[in-house]
Amino acid sequence: MKVMFIVYHDIRTNARSQEILECAKRLGDDTIFVSYSKPFNDFGCKCILTGKGKRDYFTFIRDSIKAIKVENPNIVILHDNYTAAILRWLHKRRKNIYVIYDSSELYIDRKYKSLKMIIANHMKYFEKKYLRYANIVIAANIERANIMKEYFELNETPLVFDNMRRIHDNYDVLECNKKYGHLFSDDTFCIVYAGGIRKPRMTFELAEAVGNLGYDYRLVVVGPSNDAEKKQFYSLIKGRSFNNVFYLGFIPRNEWRYMLNRANISVSVFAQDTVNNINCASGKLYESLFEGTPILTSENPPLKLICNEFKVGVSNNCFEKGILELNHNFNFYCKNVQTYIKTLNTKERIYTLIKIINEKIKLDIGVG
Numbered sequence: 001m002k003v004m005f006i007v008y009h010d011i012r013t014n015a016r017s018q019e020i021l022e023c024a025k026r027l028g029d030d031t032i033f034v035s036y037s038k039p040f041n042d043f044g045c046k047c048i049l050t051g052k053g054k055r056d057y058f059t060f061i062r063d064s065i066k067a068i069k070v071e072n073p074n075i076v077i078l079h080d081n082y083t084a085a086i087l088r089w090l091h092k093r094r095k096n097i098y099v100i101y102d103s104s105e106l107y108i109d110r111k112y113k114s115l116k117m118i119i120a121n122h123m124k125y126f127e128k129k130y131l132r133y134a135n136i137v138i139a140a141n142i143e144r145a146n147i148m149k150e151y152f153e154l155n156e157t158p159l160v161f162d163n164m165r166r167i168h169d170n171y172d173v174l175e176c177n178k179k180y181g182h183l184f185s186d187d188t189f190c191i192v193y194a195g196g197i198r199k200p201r202m203t204f205e206l207a208e209a210v211g212n213l214g215y216d217y218r219l220v221v222v223g224p225s226n227d228a229e230k231k232q233f234y235s236l237i238k239g240r241s242f243n244n245v246f247y248l249g250f251i252p253r254n255e256w257r258y259m260l261n262r263a264n265i266s267v268s269v270f271a272q273d274t275v276n277n278i279n280c281a282s283g284k285l286y287e288s289l290f291e292g293t294p295i296l297t298s299e300n301p302p303l304k305l306i307c308n309e310f311k312v313g314v315s316n317n318c319f320e321k322g323i324l325e326l327n328h329n330f331n332f333y334c335k336n337v338q339t340y341i342k343t344l345n346t347k348e349r350i351y352t353l354i355k356i357i358n359e360k361i362k363l364d365i366g367v368g
Contacts, residue, residue, distance in 0.1 A: 003028035004073035006064045008057065008082035010037045013253075015165040015283060016104050016140075017079060019350055021045070024077055026354050027361075034067050036060055057119060061085050073097065075361070078134075080104055084126035091133045098365060100357065101134040104163065106144045106276045108151055128152065136360060138353075140281035141302050147275060161353050163283035166290040166346050169254035176258040180220075183246060184262040189217045189327050191296070192259045193267040194284050196223025197233045197247060200271045202298065204236060209319035211242030217323065220263070221247045222256065260291040265313070265326050265333075269298035289341055294333035296322045311336040 005024040011017045011033075021039060025031045031045035036055050038047050050056075050063035064086055068076065077100045078086055090099055107124065128151075131137065137158040139145035145158040184190050191210060195201035203221060210219035225233070230247070237245050251259075260266055266288035270277040280300050288295050295313030297303035304315040313333060316322035326333055 001028040001075060002030040002032070002071065002073040003075045003077065004032040004034060004068065004071060005077045005079070006034040006067075006083055006086060007079040008035065008060050009079065011035060011039045012037060016102075016163055019161075019165075020077060020079060020102050022350055023354050023357070026350075027357060028075060032067070032071055032073060034064050057082070065089055068094065068097070075100065077102065081107060081123040081127045084123045084130065087130045087134065088126045091130050098361060099134045100136040100138065101131060102138040102161070103144070103148065103158070104140050104281070106139075106148065106279065107274075108147075109275050135364060136357060141279065143279040143302055144276075144281065147279065159353065159356060161349065163281045164286045164344065164346055164349060165283045167253055167257040167260075167287050169252070169257060171254040171258040173258070176255055180248075180255070180259065180262070183218065183220050184259075188215075188244075189265075189323070190263045191217065191219045191265055191267060191323065192263040193219065193221045193269075194223045194256055195221070195267070195269070196250075197221065197225035197229045199229065200273060200277060202269045202271055203229075204233065206267060206269065206319055207233065207236060207242065207245045208240070209323065211237070211240055211245050213244075213320060213323060215244060217327075218244045219246065220259065221245070222249065222251045222259070224250060256287070257291060260288055260293050263293060264330065265294045265296055265323070267296045268303060269296070269319075270300050270303075272298070272300060286344075289337055290344075292334065292337055292341070294326055294330070294337055296326060310340045312340050313337075 003024045005021055007017050009017050011021065021033060025044050032048060033045045034048045034050060036050050036053060038049065048067045051059035075098045076090060079102045087101060090097055131152045132154055137148065137154060138161050139148055139158040140163050142160050145160050148154065149157045193206060195203060197203045207219060210217050233247060268282045268285040270280040272278045278300055280302060285295055289312055296319065297307055297313060297315045299315050299317045307313045307315040314322040314325045
């Protein structure tokens with residue numbers, strides 16, 4: 001069988017896309033990857049670049065459809081609502097192709113206030129109307145899977161393939177110590193957060209909580225921001241005279257791994273403002289746990305569930321209370337993290353997904 005995987009993300013920085021590509025390679029004899037970026041290692045698959053390697057949405061759609069026409073795959077795997085227009089085209093023009101749709105996010109009630117609104121509404125419309133025609137739908141957690149079944153009027157509950165990921169990138173200890181070592185010390189309870197400066201990620205509330213806790217605590221924020229929110233963030237720090245809150249911007253994955261190893265805890269928090277955020281599927285949470293670092297989370301159901309069930313962190317919307325609880329019982333949470341991660345197997349998830357998909361394909365079209 002010939003399998004085509006189409007994705008509008010930079011696969012070099014998107015761990016889930018990398019895993020779905022691995023799944024695609026194992027599903028067929030011939031694998032074709034279509035995107036505006038190439039994977040670091042494209043061994044075992046043919047790569048078709050859209051838009052001559054440039055990120056251009058409408059060119060991506062056009063070139064992806066052209067690739068389907070030329071290659072004529074048996075199976076097409078689509079990733080996220082960026083590919084919803086292709087889902088529509090397949091239903092209209094290529095009903096013989098077996099379609100697998102992977103949804104890592106669930107933007108069904110998101111409000112858009114920018115020039116991207118037309119594209120966003122375009123994607124939402126096609127996903128809502130045509131997702132039911134996909135042969136297999138995959139969600140990032142059971143909470144989203146249940147919502148998707150009802151909202152998209154699916155015949156079956158989507159398969160669950162969670163965003164469990166582990167950072168394998170090595171870092172240079174000496175180099176990282178020179179760049180970041182001054183931010184971590186044995187006499188300070190150090191907290192790291194990779195959500196950037198974003199209101200939906202509750203960065204401002206987190207900064208205020210750590211700032212109020214004083215010099216025995218320190219917050220290091222990394223990740224994206226825009227100029228307006230960065231200005232507001234620095235204004236908060238200066239206005240409240242916080243000397244224990246730092247923002248570093250974007251850093252490579254291997255340096256984030258270094259920080260997880262040096263920090264006492266990491267943070268995974270989301271505002272409870274949209275279906276996607278309420279039912280968050282945080283990969284950063286697992287990145288932290290695999291490095292042995294306990295977590296502070298907001299009280300969103302999936303995050304609260306893992307904290308309550310496995311005692312690997314604290315789920316509390318009052319961040320000050322959550323941080324104090326983690327500090328006062330730090331060894332308890334570290335021990336539970338070590339116990340929990342021994343039960344996890346990131347590779348096994350991929351093999352299980354492949355097995356389930358193969359069994360369903362065999363039932364549906366008689367091949368495996």
